[in-house]
Amino acid sequence: MTDTTVWIVIAALGIGTYLSRFAFLGLIGDREMPAWVLRHLRYTGVAVLPGLVAPLVVWPDATGGEVDPLRLASAAVTLAVGAWRRDTIQAVIAGGLFFGIGNWLL
Numbered sequence: 001m002t003d004t005t006v007w008i009v010i011a012a013l014g015i016g017t018y019l020s021r022f023a024f025l026g027l028i029g030d031r032e033m034p035a036w037v038l039r040h041l042r043y044t045g046v047a048v049l050p051g052l053v054a055p056l057v058v059w060p061d062a063t064g065g066e067v068d069p070l071r072l073a074s075a076a077v078t079l080a081v082g083a084w085r086r087d088t089i090q091a092v093i094a095g096g097l098f099f100g101i102g103n104w105l106l
Contacts, residue, residue, distance in 0.1 A: 045088070070106070074099040 033041075057075045059065045078095030082088065 049088075070099065070102045074102065 053075070057071050058067065060068055060071055062068075063071075074095045077098040078091045081094040082091030085091065
């Protein structure tokens, strides 16, 4: 891939990101959104976060792509606390503490 191709891709992604955000913030930012839109936007984080985290849990670079039982257990603790407490921050902190303590003990 040439340098020009890379910069074209970067510029296109930047423009696409700007336009997708402008559609919500610039065009309809001061209007009342319908209830169905607000309901769908509420679940955006829940839909995106597992897609970002799952590859890091199942195939982590830190272990050379091998499955790590401690990472899987930490993800399970995070999921359990999130389902129990219904709070993302508490779930992430619980999973992080479990991982940190597990690394310290091993």
